[in-house]
Amino acid sequence: MHSAPRHGGNLRTLMANFGGTLADWIDCSTGIAPYSYPLPSMPVEVAQRLPHPSAEFEDVVASYYGSSAFLPVAGSQAAIASLPMLRRAGKVGVLRTSYAEHAWRWQLAGHTVITLNPDEIAYAAQHLDVLVLVNPNNPDGLIWSRETLLALHQTLAARGGWLMIDEAFIDAIDGSGANSLCADAEREGLIVLRSVGKFFGLAGVRLGFVFAQAALRERLAQQIGPWNVSGPALWAGQLALAERCWQAAQRERLAADGTWLAALLTDVGLPPRGSHPLMQFCPVKNIDQWGYALACNRIYARPFNTLDIGIDAIRFGALAVEQRTTFEQRLRFAARQVA
Structure with a gap:
């Protein structure tokens, strides 16, 4: 029997245990692009x-x-x-x-x-x-x-x-x-x-x-x-x-962001088993320690550690360019805590 699915995107649960406001957290728990199509004012x-x-x-x-x-x-x-x-x-x-x-x-x-x-x-x-x-x-x-x-x-x-x-x-x-x-x-x-x-x-x-x-x-x-x-x-x-021009630009920036993120994750000991511009899937042996360290540093990633999945892993969603510096600092600190 399959259990009810868990989903990313709900920071309030983590905030209840690890504190902070929405602005304090880096949310990479979903596969949603960090850049939204710029909608004009709606009639x-x-x-x-x-x-x-x-x-x-x-x-x-x-x-x-x-x-x-x-x-x-x-x-x-x-x-x-x-x-x-x-x-x-x-x-x-x-x-x-x-x-x-x-x-x-x-x-x-x-x-x-x-x-x-x-x-x-x-x-x-x-x-x-x-x-x-x-x-x-x-x-x-x-x-x-x-x-x-x-x-x-x-x-x-x-x-x-x-x-x-x-x-x-x-x-x-x-x-x-x-x-x-x-x-x-x-x-x-x-x-x-x-x-x-x-x-x-x-x-x-x-x-x-x-x-x-x-x-x-x-x-x-x-x-x-x-x-x-x-x-x-x-x-x-x-x-x-x-809007085809915007779509082409979106693909280019998401591809660049995904390449950067995969390289960083590999450098801290989380090499992705699978990569996509909107997600990096990283198997881990010590998922509880990684999950705790990431949350302590207010990074919200998506853990996969249920029996029906058959693997312990963390999925990191896409990050915007302006989040890179803060994310890298926090991720490297979390990696030192796990080591």
Whole structure:
């Protein structure tokens, strides 16, 4: 049985034990970009009207993702919670070290969840009803090739199964969309989730998309209900998805920040096993000591030390350039405390 997932981004729990104010802490517990798309002042009518996606919104989304086969949702989390209720109970495969909400939500809906290592995926797909993969994977950045995923989909679809790909972290490494499966989502049994929260630094907006065949999108829309995405979210998403120059600059700065952070972590004895511009996944042998030392120095990173994960590790999210000096000082002091 999978336990309820823990998430980053909630500093109040640590502040209750280690003190300080929000301004005193460096929060790198999430995979959210530290640079947000610069939204202008919102027209008041955006909040006054009931939210209906406009033709302009749909055109911008289709241009960015390369497909018009989408349903807007209030963050991809809304789809993660709702999609398991659209299938009768079956066998669902998830990666052992991955975003825990997937396993949790399928389990809550009455499915049998099977945790898998990467080298077990191909064989398991022959016996599963649903396979859920995060690409790139959260928390370790593991990337599945487009060819591998389409082969897995073919195996599953031949038996009436689903392949669900969560691409919440793909924007930072794939500006062209060449590795995304959004354009393939009208294939039967293929579902692709996308999020505006991570790469665009707009997690509070709560906007995501489900790419799938029309019949499945219609069933999901009925399950979720009307007006599930707010007017401000539709407005913000249209602006952010249309701004290609900002997107290119965002990828460049996130890549540079990720390279810097990986080098620093390696230097203090936390070499990442997996790297992504928005997260560094660092296995550790003494996770309790590291967790305590980081918190004492008011660094909020994300520990992974539950039995279902199968590894003790700390994930560090992206840091803005202006945080580097303070973060490095605190991290090096924490490393001396652990040594």
